Amino acid sequence: MTLNYAPLVASDRAGHVASGRRLLDGPALSMGTEHMASHLTRLGPMEDLSGEAIRALVTDSGLGGRGGSGFPTAKKISSIPLGIEALVVVNGSESEPASRKDKVLLAARPHLVLDGAAVAAKAVGAKTVIIYHHADNFLTDILLGAISERKALGQGDPAFQVVRGPDGFVSGESSAIVSYLESGAAKPQFQRRSSVNGVNGRPTLVQNVETLAHLALLVRFGVEWFREAGTADHPGSYLATLAGSTDHPGTVFEVVEPTSFGRILTTKAGLVTPPSALLIGGYGGSWISGERAWNMLFSPGSLADIGISYGCGLLGVLPKEACGLRETARIATYLAGESAGQCGPCYLGLPAISGIMEEMAQGRASRGDLKVLGRKLSFVLGRGACSHPDGVVSLVDSALEVFASDLAQHLKGHPCEHAQSPSSVFPLTMEVSRR
Amino acid sequence: MKYSRFMGNRAEDGRYRVVVDPLLCEGYAICILAGADVMDLDEWGYPVVLEKELIGAHLNAARRAVKACPTGALKLVEITS
Secondary structure: OOOOOHHHHHHHHOOOOOOOOOOOOOOOHHHOOOOHHHHHHHHOOOOOOOHHHHHHHHHHHOOEOOOOOOOEHHHHHHOOOOOOOOEEEEEOOOOOOOOOHHHHHHHHOHHHHHHHHHHHHHHHOOOEEEEEEEOOHHHHHHHHHHHHHHHHOOOOOOEEEEEEEOOOHHHHOHHHHHHHHHHOOOOOOOOOOOOOOOHHHOOEEEEEHHHHHHHHHHHHHHHHHHHOOEOOOOEOOEEEEEEEOOOOOOOEEEEOOOOEHHHHHHHHHOOOOOOOEEEEOOOOOEEEEHHHHHOOEOOHHHHHHOOOOOOOOEEEEEOOOOOHHHHHHHHHHHHHHOOOOOOHHHHOHHHHHHHHHHHHHOOOOOHHHHHHHHHHHHHHOOOOOOOHHHHHHHHHHHHHHHOHHHHHHHHOOOOOHHHHOOOOOOOOOOOOOOO | OOOHHHHHHHHHHOOEEEEEOOOOOOOOOHHHHHOOOOEEEOOOOOEEEOOOOEOOHHHHHHHHHHHHOOOOOEEEEEOOO
């Protein structure tokens, strides 16, 4: 089966090593799904470690979650009480429209993810693993196929179940998944600790696809090997997705050693000079100017130093021939429409914010409107049950800073010539295969 | 609670803040009347908490606000740090 995520083929150029042991090493991604036989021949079986040994290994590795917030995996695992049968949920609902690293892992390396889920299940004493993803027929087929390959080899432990959740940006938020599995409504909840009080009261470990794939390799090759990649503070390799104006939007690549933005953009995006700006971490992420980023390292640590989150690893390229304020307005409008509609400050505040951004992008807003926008941003930050509104604040706030000189012109009624461009630089719908 | 008469001391020693559960809050705004100085309304009619840490009269105002909320959306929580 070949992958229908078409531009994925370009990922093969991205420093992939056929004989290597990192996440994307092995057969070319354009070859499609790696089946169990190849997976086992290439990486060997996993050692059958005790739950205690796994927990110690994860602690020593310093692995941080790869779903966006970077929460320490060891801490998450140790927050699961032992003695009650826990549940493991593989979070495969990559909702960021421009991100596809998790889809690529699920499609090309399903057994890496399932191995990791089995390791996590052992660590918390779970017998059941639920693989949750958006209703994507392509991924569902691959996952069901991979599960039956494992059953054919007599691997019945843990039991894997595939659950297809609804579309929607916030439906992949971990408390929304727990809610969906209980009630069928994928809506974020407030301060619910799913590790203790998860699906139907059971302790539930929700882990991102990439995080689990790392576990599969960590158990095989050990802490020392794992820490050879990344930095002391953010060990291990990191997946990232290229988006926006590049030769190959949608390319997924793996950052093994911290590498400069300039080098990544040259080798993977085909750029020779810094772009106007970069959108980092996701749609609820941060803009950074291309000039500033060019010689910086594209790594979670160096981004954290300047207050930017690595998030889901999105690296979005804004070309010189685009208006950053307009693209921000488009994304903010998209995100406002993706509110779950539960919290007033979110479902009322986000459209108000994106509305002002649109007016500003068109050159129809004044200095007074900018002040109003600032007040709305401060009224929205931290006011939701989940962090969805906070993401919009981060996006808009960083745009006002990075595109400050454009903004001054817009406020005088002189929008950029590209502000009228009818097409968005970044995708505004989720990529889901319904065939 | 059984030994609650000692809890008074604890409440004075402890540090508290008010948390609004945005899922339960319906914007009745009764907390604003009961807990003036601690709560205010945003422009959409939902309460914002003005004080990060409640001391003295503010703590009492916050207790009144918590009690007054018809949807049970407010909680007094101890600050742990």
